[in-house]
Amino acid sequence: MNQGNWLTEEQTPSYRTQWRVKQVLHEEQTPFQHLQVLELEDFGRTLVLDGAVQTTATDEYIYHEMIAHVPLLAHPNPERVLVIGGGDGGTVREVFHHPTVRKVDMVEIDQAVIEACRRYLPETACGLDHPRLNLVVGDGLNWVAERRDEYDVVLVDSSDPTGPAEGLFNQAFYQNVYRSLKPGGLFVCQTLSPFFHQSLIRDVYQVVSGIFPIAMPYLTVVPTYPSGLHCFMLGSKRHNPLRPGMKTPTWPTRWYTPEVHRAAFQLPPVVAELVRPAKGMESEKRPG
Numbered sequence: 486m487n488q489g490n491w492l493t494e495e496q497t498p499s500y501r502t503q504w505r506v507k508q509v510l511h512e513e514q515t516p517f518q519h520l521q522v523l524e525l526e527d528f529g530r531t532l533v534l535d536g537a538v539q540t541t542a543t544d545e546y547i548y549h550e551m552i553a554h555v556p557l558l559a560h561p562n563p564e565r566v567l568v569i570g571g572g573d574g575g576t577v578r579e580v581f582h583h584p585t586v587r588k589v590d591m592v593e594i595d596q597a598v599i600e601a602c603r604r605y606l607p608e609t610a611c612g613l614d615h616p617r618l619n620l621v622v623g624d625g626l627n628w629v630a631e632r633r634d635e636y637d638v639v640l641v642d643s644s645d646p647t648g649p650a651e652g653l654f655n656q657a658f659y660q661n662v663y664r665s666l667k668p669g670g671l672f673v674c675q676t677l678s679p680f681f682h683q684s685l686i687r688d689v690y691q692v693v694s695g696i697f698p699i700a701m702p703y704l705t706v707v708p709t710y711p712s713g714l715h716c717f718m719l720g721s722k723r724h725n726p727l728r729p730g731m732k733t734p735t736w737p738t739r740w741y742t743p744e745v746h747r748a749a750f751q752l753p754p755v756v757a758e759l760v761r762p763a764k765g766m767e768s769e770k771r772p773g
């Protein structure tokens with residue numbers, strides 16, 4: 486919410502983050518959420534959905550490089566990719582750096598997000614016009630439920646688990662993601678902050694580790710996200726994201742390197758504590 490010319494994002498009832506707003510470039514209530522594009526003094530053009538910062542021109546590359554390159558380089562030959570959400574275009578921009586990628590399906594629920602980002606965040610949205618992108622406006626929940634053995638990598642670049650994205654953080658969805666993947670497939674979803682969203686990370690890990698043989702969280706830092714420390718959850722049918730002999734980027738990156746990739750999986754004890762295997766889950770692996 487804006488107070489005067491400050492954007493205020495409530496992290497907890499007693500902790501808020503505030504950014505000085507230079508200009509409100511766009512604002513509308515869409516069928517799914519309240520959408521704003523703001524010019525922030527210190528972070529530039531910023532997409533805000535339901536009062537939560539989604540992406541800023543200043544630090545978006547960190548999130549987008551880490552959600553895309555970690556799973557796509559962990560997979561030996563990713564050709565077919567699905568992105569759920571990601572309406573700002575930053576994730577598909579990074580996906581198309583990978584020379585093996587033949588086709589990407591991107592399913593974004595809110596047309597208004599795509600249009601606003603095309604108009605106000607062109608550096609991020611440039612990936613939305615790629616000739617090998619199949620851009621679908623629709624609910625990722627339904628799309629993934631109708632897919633079988635189709636993708637090498639699925640990236641869930643969703644907003645937080647409220648509103649349209651609520652269903653993207655539960656067992657039924659992760660089981661459908663598993664079924665939509667080819668035998669050697671991987672998926673990654675964003676799971677917010679290890680400081681403020683511990684139960685979410687614990688719950689997502691318990692579910693994903695009950696479905697995928699390999700389930701591993703990894704960390705990065707996104708200055709405009711809650712607490713700055715951001716967690717992703719990776720589920721893999723076969724390939725370990727720390728396996729030797731992984732390819733390295735042949736294009737320039739600003740955050741991702743093979744060393745940053747490996748370090749991202751080195752969890753501090755307080756985060757490792759969140760993902761201790763749930764007792765008695767082993768027997769329930771790999772449904773269907």
Ligand code: SAM
Pocket residue numbers: 517532534538539540548569570571572573592593594595598623624625626642643644645648649650651653675
């Ligand atoms: N990086 C951001 C983050 O971590 O908070 C996410 C950015 S991206 C803009 C999030 C997108 O997910 C939004 O555009 C939102 O409309 C979309 N989204 C939310 N629920 C969805 C659903 N069920 N299916 C497809 N897209 C969805």
